[in-house]
Amino acid sequence: MDKGSETSAQARTTEGLGRTYDSVLDTIGNTPTIRINHLAPDGVELFVKAEAFNPGASVKDRLAVSIIEEAERDGTLKPGQTIIEATSGNTGIGLAMVCAAKGYPLVVTMAESFSVERRQLMRMLGAKVVLTPKALGGTGMYMKALELAEAHGWFWAGQFETAANAKIHANTTAREILADFDGRRLDTVVTGYGTGGTVAGLGRVLREARPDLKIVLSEPANAQLVGSGIPQERTASGGPAVGHPAFEAHPIQGWTPNFIPLVLQEAIDGGYYDELRPVAGADGMDWARQLAAKEGILTGVSGGSTFAIAMEVAKASDPGTTILAMLPDTGERYLSTPLFENLPTGMSDAEAEIAASTPGYQME
Secondary structure (H helix, E strand, O other), X not given: OOHHHOOOOOOOOOOOOOOOOOOHHHHOOOOOEEEOOOOOOOOOEEEEEEHHHOOOOEOHHHHHXXXXXXXXXXXXXXXXXXXXXXXXXXXXXXXXHHHHHHOOOEEEEEEOOOOHHHHHHHHHOOOEEEEEOHHHHHHHHHHHHHHHHHHHOXXXXXXXXXXXXHHHHHHHHHHHHHHHOOOOOOOEEEEOOOOOHHHHHHHHHHHHHOOOOEEEEEEEOOOOXXXXXXXXXXXXXXXXXXXOOOOOOOOOOOOXXXXXXXXXXXXXHHXXXXXXXXXXXXXXXXXXXXXXXXXXXXXXXXXXXXXXXXHHHHHOOOOOOEEEXXXXXXXXXXXXXXXXXXXXXXXXXHHHHHHHOOOOOOOO
């Protein structure tokens, strides 16, 4: 019997959560940890933490609500003030959701190379999206956001530098992992980085709570910024002064901008991870497709890339090893990207053969 079919002998029922929510923002976090039943190597327990279950469908919902609520508490964000951020998409979507719920205007700058779905989702949630040239990469959208913030007196969200980033992952994501594996073995956690908030927050907490736990960090094989060992040139505020020399364009959207974020620098300096592994974007896409087709788990290229590294670790592990991979978002916001390019928009040959197997309702 497959590990995932043990409950199929009885009908599923639900009882509700026993509560109502005052805001969509109260549903952020407490995302599920899900067992991998078909792809995991024999004898290895492999799990994923599915951040697509957040209301904005990504891990960046945590960061977005943390940035806004920390700024509300310390008074740096004024009622009705416009918020601005540079983002590859998921943080912008999360911020747009938070701003809609709380009544703040939002302007986002985003390099034109990122998927159309991302900009449309932000606009659907009420944000204004300013596109910056693809050639300027992450630093281009960052510098444009900073310029607009200074010119108009807008609140700079600052996801790449803010203390609210790693803090929310220490306060929520890490605590959820500890609770989910309370009294159980957990050997390795695998994550990538965009801002570095996840690895920094997890490192703060898991290093102390579970000293024997290994944290594996990953980055694109053709854009190994951390792996290069070359320091990031920074401005006085900690932002990037220039793009990192090891950067090359890569297909893992949401991961690894063309600079090393200040938030990630904490994890580097603090030794919060035990191993750094590169991953090819093509491998990330392949594993994202396999997760969807063989486990029913829809994730994006970043999730597929994290899972690719988790599978590498799993295949080299002893029986009984337990591994957790972070899946940052859903696959739906990649429809216009190469992740979906192998899928026909009409019928495949196999689908056409099924259609022709009975006489009625044939397509012209």
